Amino acid sequence: MKNKIITILILLSLFIPVAAFTLTGEEIIRRADNIQIFETSEASGEFQIKDRFGVKVSTFNSWSRGTNESLIEFTSRAERGQKVLRTEDELYLFYPDAEELIRMQGSMLRQSMLGSDISYEDMTGGKDRISQYDVILEGEESFKGNDCYVLIMTAKVRTVPYPKEKLWIDKETFLVWKAEYYTKSDRLLKEMETLDTKIINGRTIAVETRIVDKMKTDTETIMFMSDIKINIPIDDAMFSLEELSW
Amino acid sequence: MVKKAFSVLLLLMAAVPLLMAENSISIDMELYNTVMKTRNLAKESYWAYAMAGKAAVSFKSTGNRNVRADLAGDILYPDSSGIPGFILQKAYVKAKFPTLRLTLGKTRLGWGDGFVFNSGDVIFGSTSPYVNLTGSEIRTDTTWLTSINYPLGRFSFIEGLIVAPEANASGMRQIGDSGAGFRLYTKAGGIKIETGYYFDGTDNTTYDLNYTNSTEAYTINALHRPYISLQGNIGPDWYLNSSVAIPISNSNILESITKDTFNISMGLFHMMEVGYNNSLSFRLESVILPYLNWEGDEGAAGSYAILVYPEISLGLGSTVRMSLRSIVSPIDLSAQITSGLSWNVFEGFNLLAYTTVNAGDGDDTFSWNKSDWMPGVDSIDGISLMMGVSFIY
Numbered sequence: 001m002k003n004k005i006i007t008i009l010i011l012l013s014l015f016i017p018v019a020a021f022t023l024t025g026e027e028i029i030r031r032a033d034n035i036q037i038f039e040t041s042e043a044s045g046e047f048q049i050k051d052r053f054g055v056k057v058s059t060f061n062s063w064s065r066g067t068n069e070s071l072i073e074f075t076s077r078a079e080r081g082q083k084v085l086r087t088e089d090e091l092y093l094f095y096p097d098a099e100e101l102i103r104m105q106g107s108m109l110r111q112s113m114l115g116s117d118i119s120y121e122d123m124t125g126g127k128d129r130i131s132q133y134d135v136i137l138e139g140e141e142s143f144k145g146n147d148c149y150v151l152i153m154t155a156k157v158r159t160v161p162y163p164k165e166k167l168w169i170d171k172e173t174f175l176v177w178k179a180e181y182y183t184k185s186d187r188l189l190k191e192m193e194t195l196d197t198k199i200i201n202g203r204t205i206a207v208e209t210r211i212v213d214k215m216k217t218d219t220e221t222i223m224f225m226s227d228i229k230i231n232i233p234i235d236d237a238m239f240s241l242e243e244l245s246w
Numbered sequence: 247m248v249k250k251a252f253s254v255l256l257l258l259m260a261a262v263p264l265l266m267a268e269n270s271i272s273i274d275m276e277l278y279n280t281v282m283k284t285r286n287l288a289k290e291s292y293w294a295y296a297m298a299g300k301a302a303v304s305f306k307s308t309g310n311r312n313v314r315a316d317l318a319g320d321i322l323y324p325d326s327s328g329i330p331g332f333i334l335q336k337a338y339v340k341a342k343f344p345t346l347r348l349t350l351g352k353t354r355l356g357w358g359d360g361f362v363f364n365s366g367d368v369i370f371g372s373t374s375p376y377v378n379l380t381g382s383e384i385r386t387d388t389t390w391l392t393s394i395n396y397p398l399g400r401f402s403f404i405e406g407l408i409v410a411p412e413a414n415a416s417g418m419r420q421i422g423d424s425g426a427g428f429r430l431y432t433k434a435g436g437i438k439i440e441t442g443y444y445f446d447g448t449d450n451t452t453y454d455l456n457y458t459n460s461t462e463a464y465t466i467n468a469l470h471r472p473y474i475s476l477q478g479n480i481g482p483d484w485y486l487n488s489s490v491a492i493p494i495s496n497s498n499i500l501e502s503i504t505k506d507t508f509n510i511s512m513g514l515f516h517m518m519e520v521g522y523n524n525s526l527s528f529r530l531e532s533v534i535l536p537y538l539n540w541e542g543d544e545g546a547a548g549s550y551a552i553l554v555y556p557e558i559s560l561g562l563g564s565t566v567r568m569s570l571r572s573i574v575s576p577i578d579l580s581a582q583i584t585s586g587l588s589w590n591v592f593e594g595f596n597l598l599a600y601t602t603v604n605a606g607d608g609d610d611t612f613s614w615n616k617s618d619w620m621p622g623v624d625s626i627d628g629i630s631l632m633m634g635v636s637f638i639y
Contacts, residue, residue, distance in 0.1 A: 049564065051565075053591050053592055054592055054593070055593070056590070056592070056593040057593060077272055077594060077638055077639065078593070078594050078638045080270065080272065080306075081306070089436075095383070096316075097383065097386075098354065098356055098383050098385075098386065099353060099354045099355055099356050100356035101356060101431075102359070103359075103438050103477050103483075104483050104515070105478075105479035105483055161519065161522070162522070183522075189522050190522075213523070215522070236400065237397075237400070239400065240397065240399075240400035240401070241397070241400065241401055241402075241403060241431070242347070242395075242397045242400075242403065245395075246314070246340075246342060246347070
């Protein structure tokens with residue numbers, strides 16, 4: 001009897017560490033979100049929007065601090081000099097031709113940048129996906145040789161762009177390698193794939209992503225990020241109206 | 247001498263790539279085929295066809311982090327004289343010092359809030375109903391000014407300016423005809439608060455506000471123009487502005503002008519997603535001049551107490567945008583309605599189409615068949631159709 005109990009205890013003890021380190025779907029999402037949040041960051045970006053008429057390129061520089069502050073300056077010819085300053089609950093837009101400073105709140109924060117799939121809110125990772133989605137860990141899969149968690153996120157609120165998302169998140173780096181975006185009735189709308197990554201300050205960061213619109217033929221958006229600098233000193237004045245309107 | 251000239255030429259040739267590297271040159275061409283109902287000098291109605299458009303050329307400095315400059319002008323499609331027009335839009339230099347910013351030259355300062363109606367825009371005036379609703383920016387006036395912007399924190403600043411006087415009838419630019427003012431821009435309790443004052447020294451025979459109850463003309467030597475502008479969010483974003491023009495005189499007639507020019511503009515704006523990747527935006531603006539006419543009178547167009555601007559705009563993906571804009575005069579039940587379509591086909595290239603219709607008759611603010619048609623002043627007699635392209639390169 002004594003031996004039996006010891007055997008059971010040994011078996012149980014073998015399982016305890018496994019149970020303790022098994023991540024929940026929410027924890028995986030939290031970690032995936034956290035690798036995108038920096039004390040400060042600076043980067044240059046480019047959107048290439050491809051359709052049957054060719055490629056449209058938009059470029060920008062961005063600076064961010066924490067989860068709530070970012071400044072984006074568009075550098076492509078059609079939008080050159082336009083700037084967007086995002087704070088926790090407001091958005092300031094500056095149009096250099098009109099020398100106009102416009103303050104906006106509410107719905108504008110969720111609008112997409114340059115017609116892309118990235119919202120102003122996304123630029124600083126300020127979104128709280130855990131409070132917006134129910135997360136289910138569906139299983140594990142290998143994607144392009146990377147071991148991934150496969151998660152299903154179902155929206156709890158109506159303010160998110162997609163009612164359902166399926167994500168392939170790297171088990172080691174928590175990078176999102178692939179994402180599928182669905183309607184409520186499970187119709188595939190868009191597919192995102194990470195094409196290239198870079199390790200910066202010990203974090204694996206996507207530097208090239210492709211988004212394919214499954215509702216249209218021959219349409220895709222490729223986003224490149226370059227000159228990424230993380231946790232560098234950025235002057236307080238960078239996130240001010242003075243810098244915005246300069 | 248020849249050697250010297252050759253050296254200068256060589257130096258200039260060497261400098262060209264450097265100059266190019268220090269500048270960003272952009273040209274924004276807009277060209278339209280326009281068909282509209284109009285009238286000839288004998289005020290007889292006919293259908294006109296014309297090419298219309300402009301090329302906006304801009305040279306912006308890019309090389310110096312602390313100094314910026316822009317030289318920009320519009321080359322316009324030739325009028326009946328056959329000579330292309332030219333408007334100098336901007337010619338300014340801005341310098342950023344450690345504690346303040348200096349701007350000197352021809353440019354614009356955007357005071358107050360509002361897309362079409364903005365009572366806070368006391369420098370240029372943004373309350374007139376007669377505007378072109380086909381552009382992405384409605385008010386684009388610029389003037390020669392000197393301004394200093396002094397930050398009072400990240401989201402507050404104070405700005406002072408002096409506006410150079412225009413030459414009077416005898417060609418003189420008198421110091422008393424200058425403009426000068428200041429504004430304070432800050433935030434309190436989630437609301438943007440902007441307030442300021444502008445001294446308008448221009449000799450006005452009418453006020454820059456288009457409205458007056460009086461039919462007589464006065465010369466007003468100068469006006470005090472205080473204003474306030476607030477902005478916040480109640481679901482939609484809202485904005486509220488108010489200003490008044492107070493003549494520098496104690497005459498009773500001029501006191502009535504103070505009342506007539508008291509104006510309030512307000513607006514609501516909301517944007518929402520429709521389907522996936524589409525956006526729908528709503529804007530509703532109004533300007534109220536409470537001491538003007540609240541009843542429709544013959545010949546009173548332009549002096550009514552209220553105007554309304556509704557706008558609805560649908561963006562399909564990132565390439566197609568449809569809009570319906572209108573300026574409505576509720577007192578005489580007339581309106582100018584402009585529908586627009588733009589399609590961003592290639593990078594920087596858009597196909598554009600606009601239709602403008604005046605709904606109203608006789609001497610209404612907007613009229614299909616205007617009774618007091620002024621040759622050379624009025625252009626559209628009821629309807630115009632424009633189809634064209636824009637290209638930024």
